[in-house]
Amino acid sequence: MRGRVPYDSETPHGLAPRFPGFDALHEVESWDPVTAGVVLERLGPRPPLRFFSPTEEAIARPLLDLIVDQHEEPRVPVFEMIDQRLAEMTTDGWHYEDLPPDDQAWSASLTALDEDAQERHGCGFAGCSRDAAAALLQAVLDLGSKQWHGMAANRVWSLWSRYACTAFYSHPWAWNELGWPGPAYPRGYKDLGIDRREPFEVADSRPSAVPVAEEHMRSGPRPPRSDTPLPAAPASFIKDGSADAVRSRNESAWLLPAGHRRVNEDLRHSMRRFDDNDVVDAVIVGCGAGGATMAQRLSRAGWRVVALDAGPFWDPDRDWVSDEAGSHHLYWTEPRVIGGTDPVPLGSNNSGRGVGGSMVHFAGYTPRFHPSDFMTQTVDGVGQDWPISYEDLRPYYQLIEGELPVSGEDWPWGDPHSYPHSPHPMSGNGVLFRKGCDALGIETRVGPVAITNGRFGHRQHCIYRGFCLQGCKVGAKASPLITHVPDALAHGAEIRPDSMVTRVEFDERTGEATGVHYVHHGVERFQRAAHVIVAGYSIETPRLLLNSTSRRFPDGLCNDHDLVGRYLMVQGAPQTGGRFPNEVRMYKAPPPEISTEAFYETDPTSGAKRGFSIQDVSPLPITWSEHFAGQQIWGHELRELMSDYVHWACLGALCEFLPQADNRVTLADQKDRRGMPVAKFDYSQCDNDRKLMDRAQQTMEEILLAAGAEHVTTFRRFAHLVGGARMGRDETEGVVDADCRSFAVPNLLITDGSVLPTQGSANPALTIMSVAARAADRLITNRRTTG
Amino acid sequence: MRRKRKDHDVDGLVGEIVHDVRHGEFGRSLSILTGLGAVVTAAEIYFEHDKASFGNRWMWAPIALGPLGAVAGVAGMVNERASHTMLPLASAAIVANGLQGTYLHARGIGQKPGGWHNARYNLEMGPPLFAPLLMTMVGGMGLLASILRRRI
Numbered sequence: 001m002r003g004r005v006p007y008d009s010e011t012p013h014g015l016a017p018r019f020p021g022f023d024a025l026h027e028v029e030s031w032d033p034v035t036a037g038v039v040l041e042r043l044g045p046r047p048p049l050r051f052f053s054p055t056e057e058a059i060a061r062p063l064l065d066l067i068v069d070q071h072e073e074p075r076v077p078v079f080e081m082i083d084q085r086l087a088e089m090t091t092d093g094w095h096y097e098d099l100p101p102d103d104q105a106w107s108a109s110l111t112a113l114d115e116d117a118q119e120r121h122g123c124g125f126a127g128c129s130r131d132a133a134a135a136l137l138q139a140v141l142d143l144g145s146k147q148w149h150g151m152a153a154n155r156v157w158s159l160w161s162r163y164a165c166t167a168f169y170s171h172p173w174a175w176n177e178l179g180w181p182g183p184a185y186p187r188g189y190k191d192l193g194i195d196r197r198e199p200f201e202v203a204d205s206r207p208s209a210v211p212v213a214e215e216h217m218r219s220g221p222r223p224p225r226s227d228t229p230l231p232a233a234p235a236s237f238i239k240d241g242s243a244d245a246v247r248s249r250n251e252s253a254w255l256l257p258a259g260h261r262r263v264n265e266d267l268r269h270s271m272r273r274f275d276d277n278d279v280v281d282a283v284i285v286g287c288g289a290g291g292a293t294m295a296q297r298l299s300r301a302g303w304r305v306v307a308l309d310a311g312p313f314w315d316p317d318r319d320w321v322s323d324e325a326g327s328h329h330l331y332w333t334e335p336r337v338i339g340g341t342d343p344v345p346l347g348s349n350n351s352g353r354g355v356g357g358s359m360v361h362f363a364g365y366t367p368r369f370h371p372s373d374f375m376t377q378t379v380d381g382v383g384q385d386w387p388i389s390y391e392d393l394r395p396y397y398q399l400i401e402g403e404l405p406v407s408g409e410d411w412p413w414g415d416p417h418s419y420p421h422s423p424h425p426m427s428g429n430g431v432l433f434r435k436g437c438d439a440l441g442i443e444t445r446v447g448p449v450a451i452t453n454g455r456f457g458h459r460q461h462c463i464y465r466g467f468c469l470q471g472c473k474v475g476a477k478a479s480p481l482i483t484h485v486p487d488a489l490a491h492g493a494e495i496r497p498d499s500m501v502t503r504v505e506f507d508e509r510t511g512e513a514t515g516v517h518y519v520h521h522g523v524e525r526f527q528r529a530a531h532v533i534v535a536g537y538s539i540e541t542p543r544l545l546l547n548s549t550s551r552r553f554p555d556g557l558c559n560d561h562d563l564v565g566r567y568l569m570v571q572g573a574p575q576t577g578g579r580f581p582n583e584v585r586m587y588k589a590p591p592p593e594i595s596t597e598a599f600y601e602t603d604p605t606s607g608a609k610r611g612f613s614i615q616d617v618s619p620l621p622i623t624w625s626e627h628f629a630g631q632q633i634w635g636h637e638l639r640e641l642m643s644d645y646v647h648w649a650c651l652g653a654l655c656e657f658l659p660q661a662d663n664r665v666t667l668a669d670q671k672d673r674r675g676m677p678v679a680k681f682d683y684s685q686c687d688n689d690r691k692l693m694d695r696a697q698q699t700m701e702e703i704l705l706a707a708g709a710e711h712v713t714t715f716r717r718f719a720h721l722v723g724g725a726r727m728g729r730d731e732t733e734g735v736v737d738a739d740c741r742s743f744a745v746p747n748l749l750i751t752d753g754s755v756l757p758t759q760g761s762a763n764p765a766l767t768i769m770s771v772a773a774r775a776a777d778r779l780i781t782n783r784r785t786t787g
Numbered sequence: 788m789r790r791k792r793k794d795h796d797v798d799g800l801v802g803e804i805v806h807d808v809r810h811g812e813f814g815r816s817l818s819i820l821t822g823l824g825a826v827v828t829a830a831e832i833y834f835e836h837d838k839a840s841f842g843n844r845w846m847w848a849p850i851a852l853g854p855l856g857a858v859a860g861v862a863g864m865v866n867e868r869a870s871h872t873m874l875p876l877a878s879a880a881i882v883a884n885g886l887q888g889t890y891l892h893a894r895g896i897g898q899k900p901g902g903w904h905n906a907r908y909n910l911e912m913g914p915p916l917f918a919p920l921l922m923t924m925v926g927g928m929g930l931l932a933s934i935l936r937r938r939i
Contacts, residue, residue, distance in 0.1 A: 030901075030905070185900060186900035186901030186905055187900075187901055187905050187908050188900070188908060188912070190908050190911045190912045199907075242841075242842075242843065242844035243842075244844075258898065259898070260900070260902065405840075407840065420840070421840040421842075422837055422838055422839070422840045452840075452842075453838075453839065453840050454838075454839035454840035454841065454842030455839070455840075455842025455843045455895070456840075456842055460898075460899065460900060461839075461899065461913075463899065463900055463908075463912065464912070473900075474900055
C-alpha cells in the first residue's frame with residue numbers, strides 16, 4: 001500500500017463496507033495525469049449551483065438521495081454533479097420525441113413530482129417524510145410506460161436514474177464500495193481470472209449472495225442442449241508476424257511513434273493543406289470506419305483528398321481518459337430526436353465523433369458477415385439480397401483483418417478462416433462463458449477482436465485494463481485514427497477536423513455534385529471537389545442528403561424513390577448478467593474476448609428467421625448500474641446489488657433485426673445551433689425481432705446458469721446502426737449501387753454503414769471498412785480505365 | 788541417496804556414461820544433451836511466440852535454431868570432428884541469439900505503457916526478461932561439450 005493520500009477517502013453512507021482497507025485512491029500515482037485530473041476534480045470543491053433553481057433544488061436533493069440511498073454524510077455530491085452537467089449541457093444530445101431535451105425535462109419532471117406531493121400530502125416533495133417521498137417515487141415507477149403529467153413515466157425514470165447513476169458511480173468513494181480500482185492506465189491488470197486479485201485489490205469480506213427480489217432475477221438449472229458439429233476451421237501454424245505485406249500497402253502502424261506518445265506530431269504538422277477553391281479529387285464527409293479507409297486508399301492511389309470531420313482530430317494522450325463518465329465527448333452529442341414504438345437511445349454504442357469515428361470507442365469485435373447475410377431474401381425469405389456476394393467481399397475482409405490487425409482462434413462459422421494475430425488470454429468473464437457453453441455443448445471461440453496481440457509496427461500490446469469503450473489510450477485496439485489516417489497523411493491527404501458539413505452542392509446543369517458546404521469554427525465555407533464521398537454513418541448521412549435539396553432533388557439528394565433514410569437497422573443487444581459465488585472481476589481484460597456464432601443462422605424449429613450471436617461483454621460500474629436501474633431497481637437494493645459487482649459475469653447478444661421501410665431518419669422541426677434541422681430517428685420492432693430477442697435472452701441465461709450462476713438477470717437494449725441509404729441492384733431498390741456510387745448523381749458515393757442492406761448478427765465495423773475498401777478499389781480502377 | 792559405487796557396479800550404456808562423467812570425459816553425453824535442450828527450448832519458444840503472434844520476424848530465429856542445435860548435438864556425439872566444428876558454431880549462434888533475445892525482451896518491456904517505471908506490471912505481462920538467457924545456457928552447454936574430453 002502506498003498510503004499518504006492527499007484526498008479525503010470514504011465509502012458513501014448507507015452500506016457497510018465489504019472491502020475493508022480497499023481504497024481506489026491509493027493507486028492514484030499509477031493513473032495518467034489527464035485521467036487523474038478528471039477524477040480528482042470530483043473530490044474537490046463544487047462550483048456554485050448554476051442550473052437548478054432553489055425550488056428545484058429542494059425537490060431534486062431528496063429525490064436523488066432516495067435513488068442512490070444516501071441520507072447522511074459522507075455523501076457523493078450527486079446533486080451538485082448533475083447541476084454542473086446540465087449547466088454545461090454535457091448531455092448525450094438525443095431526447096425522446098415526447099420528452100423535451102434533458103435540461104427542460106429535468107425541470108418539468110421535478111415540478112410534476114412536486115405537484116404529486118401537493119395533491120397527495122398537501123405539502124411540497126421537500127416537506128414529505130422519507131417514506132412518503134419513496135412512495136411517490138415508486139408510484140411514478142409503477143406507471144411503467146403510461147403517461148405521467150404528459151410524459152411517459154418510464155422515460156422520466158430513465159432520465160433521473162441515468163443522471164443519478166452516472167454521477168454516483170463516477171465517484172471514487174463509490175468505487176471503494178464496489179472494490180473496483182477505477183482508472184487503469186498506464187498500469188493495466190496482470191492477475192486475470194476467477195478469484196485472482198492484483199496486489200492492491202482486496203477480497204470481498206461478505207461474498208454470499210445479496211438477496212434479490214424474484215421479479216428481477218431468474219435462477220435454477222436448465223436442461224442441456226445439443227449442437228450440430230462444426231466444419232473444421234483451417235488451422236494456421238506459421239504466422240508472418242513481421243506484417244511486411246501489410247506495411248507495403250498500409251504503413252500506419254509504423255508511422256506512429258515508438259515511444260510513449262501516441263501521436264506522430266511531425267506527420268500531423270507537415271500535413272498537406274488544400275484551399276477551398278482547389279478542386280480536389282475527392283472530398284470525404286466523415287472520418288470514421290468508412291471515410292478514413294476511403295481516404296487512405298484514394299490518397300495511396302495518388303488522389304488529392306480532403307476528409308472533413310465534424311469532431312476533433314483526437315490526441316489519445318490528451319483527449320481521452322480512463323474513465324466512464326469522462327468519455328461522453330467521444331459520442332455524437334448534437335441534438336437528435338428518437339421516436340417509434342421502440343425508440344433507440346443514442347450515444348455510447350451507436351454514434352461517434354471526431355477522427356476515428358465510433359471505432360474510437362467500439363468494443364473491438366470484428367467478425368465477418370456470413371455468406372447467407374448477402375442473400376437473406378433468397379435463403380430465408382426476409383430482408384433484402386445484396387447486389388454483391390460474400391465472395392466479392394472476402395478479399396477485402398482479408399486485407400482489413402491484416403491492417404487492423406484482428407486476433408482470434410481459427411474461425412469455424414460462416415466461411416471458415418483464420419486470423420493474423422493469436423487469441424488473447426481470457427479473464428474470469430470469458431472463462432465462465434466458455435464453461436457454461438461447454439456444459440451445454442455450444443462451441444465458442446476466442447475473438448475475433450481488433451486488438452494487437454504482440455508487436456505490430458509501433459502499436460502497443462494490450463494491457464488488459466478494460467477501458468476499450470472509453471477510447472484505447474494504449475493504442476492496442478484498432479480505430480481508423482491509428483490504422484488508416486497516418487498512412488493517408490503520409491500520402492498527401494488532408495484531414496480537416498471541426499468541420500461540420502451541412503449541404504452537398506449540386507449542379508443542375510451537369511447533374512453532378514460540385515462540393516460541400518461546411519461550418520469550420522463558426523465560419524461557413526465551401527470545398528470544391530470532383531467526387532463527393534459521404535461517410536457520416538446511418539443518421540448523419542441521410543440527414544445530410546435530406547437537407548441537400550435542389551430543384552432537381554426537392555425531397556433531398558438522391559431521394560427520387562423515397563429511399564434515403566429508410567431501412568435503418570439496429571441490433572437487439574440484450575445483456576445477461578450472472579451472479580457467481582467466486583470473484584469474477586469482469587472489468588479486467590478487454591470487454592470483448594470470446595464469442596459464439598452457433599445461433600447465427602435460422603433455426604427452423606424456433607419460428608423466427610435469422611439468428612443471433614453471443615459475445616462476452618464487461619460493463620464498467622456506471623453502465624452496470626444502469627442495467628439494474630433499467631429494471632426499476634433503486635435505493636438500498638441498487639446499492640446492495642452494485643456492491644456485489646466483483647461477483648458478476650456478463651454476456652451480450654447481437655440479434656439480427658430485419659430491415660423495415662418505416663424504421664427511418666427524417667428531418668425534425670427542431671434545428672441545431674447552426675440552423676440545420678436535426679435528425680429524427682423512428683424505430684419499431686417487428687414480431688421476428690422480438691422472437692429473436694427472447695431466444696437470445698433464454699440462451700444466455702441458460703449458459704450462465706450452466707456455468708454455475710446463482711441467479712441471472714437480463715437487461716434489454718440495442719447496439720449498432722446500419723442502413724439508411726442502402727445499396728441495391730437498381731435505383732428502386734437502393735440509393736447506391738454495388739460500388740457505393742449513387743444511382744442519381746454519378747460522382748457522389750456513400751461509403752459507410754448506411755449502405756448495408758442487412759446487418760447479420762455481426763458487429764458491423766469490419767464489414768463497413770471492407771465495403772469501403774472495395775468501393776475505393778472500384779473507384780480507382782474505374783477512373784483509370786475511363787481516364 | 789545412493790551410496791558411492793565403483794564403476795563396474797553399473798552395466799551397459801548407463802555404466803559407460805557414469806564412468807565418463809566420473810572421469811571428466813562426458814563430451815559426448817553433454818553434446819546430445821545440448822541437442823535435446825535445443826529442441827525442447829525451441830518447442831516452448833514456439834508456443835510463447837505464437838501467443839504473441841510472431842510480431843517480429845526475429846521471433847522465428849530461436850525456433851529455427853532448435854533443429855540446428857539438435858543436428859549439431861547428434862553430430863557432436865557421433866563424430867569428433869563435428870564436435871569441434873559444427874557443435875561450437877551452432878552453440879555460439881544459440882548463445883548469441885539468447886543474448887539478442889534478452890535485449891529485445893528488455894526493449895519490449897521498456898516500450899510497454901509506463902515502461903520500466905511500471906516494472907512490477909510490465910515484467911510479468913511483458914516479454915519474459917530472463918527466458919532468452921535459459922536458451923543461452925543451452926548454447927553454453929554445447930560450447931562446453933565441444934571442449935570437454937571425450938572417449939572415441
